[in-house]
Amino acid sequence: MKRIADSTVRRLSMYLRYLEDLDTRGQQTASSDELAHLCGTTPAQVRKDLSFFGSFGKRGLGYPVHELTAHLREILGLQREWKVLIIGAGKIGAALANYRGFRQRGFTVAGVYDNDPHKVGQPWGEAIVRPMDALEADLNRDDAPIAVLAIPAEGAQAVVDRLVKAGVRAILNFAPTQITVPPHVNLKSVNMAMELEGLSFALTNPGYLDEGAA
Template identity: 85%
Template sequence: MKRIADSTVRRLSMYLRYLEDLDTRGQQTASSDELAHLCGTTPAQVRKDLSFFGSFGKRGLGYPVHELTAHLREILGLQREWKVIIVGAGKIGAALANYRGFRQRGFTVVGVYDHDPAKVGKAWGDATIRSMDTLAQDIQREEAPIAVLAIPAENAQAVVDQIVAAGIRAILNFAPTQISVPPHVSLKSVNMAMELEGLSFALTNAGLLDQGAA
């Protein structure tokens, strides 16, 4: 089977979001054209993306909304619950721990960790902040495969090494630094300063950029 590009997966995720909307509203079918408009892409792109995984559409009609929603959930692995731990109980950690979008999509926060002794033990939303000392054993006991990193850049790689050793399988990194993981661990990084700098560049060199959208 062909390898799937990261950009394709992001679009699948977006298709899913809008298909769920349409499904809720009771719409039966959606054409690649309609989906493309909703998601800000092109009909050809929609069809190509979906065709990597099967033939879900009906010619002359479009895609069956409810069915395709289910297919996409399965493709993205969202039929199950994913246990997530959050490392770092600062402002960003707080925002993420309470982010409804996570729970809605089947991501359950099973633990929040901080190395600051003053924070450990404090109740925090549903969870209690735990010490980093128990992080490794918790990952193994809870079998949480995903970690969200919301800590300063300095300690990021050290913490990553620690949780990788403990068996984590995927990391969503908010620390503004390059981190490296062994090939069996998936990594995605979100860097807010970098995004703002991208806007700064766009404003400074108007017209030099590839496009103004994202």
């Protein structure tokens, strides 16, 4: 019954990635210290993060790698398959679909949608690009719960509204604009321009100092 911080979930995801590595290499146990070093955090943080969900470790020994991997997969909801709709048959969507970790983690592309008549009907990975207008009908049939929004900012909100109305319950937004959704829908936004501007800020204001404008 406890709220889990977003940052915690992101770290869990990272723990999982490295535990999988260790597991493949046959390592039996890993200490919070080892995990912390791999993931660039602190041992205390690792222990606290995991403790929200149970006691998975053995004192004096560390965490059993294989078991913890399974627990994390379950916590993150990765034992099942997630169908993913990709909205926008451009470079970003292609990058995502090509990414092999995508499928390894149980995410499969259920469909690709675009407005551009030149793209509609073209093969795209293992799918065929479908017209945006088919969204609603397809959704009723397939019931894909996650949508990746990889279209320009203009019109993004309108597409989101359609997705939400059609029953999508989670959206990963790459459009560089603010999107609003009803509270029962989960939204995450990734904004590449924003990240670059963060770097620009850091380079311009070394050490994050306030230059005292006036």
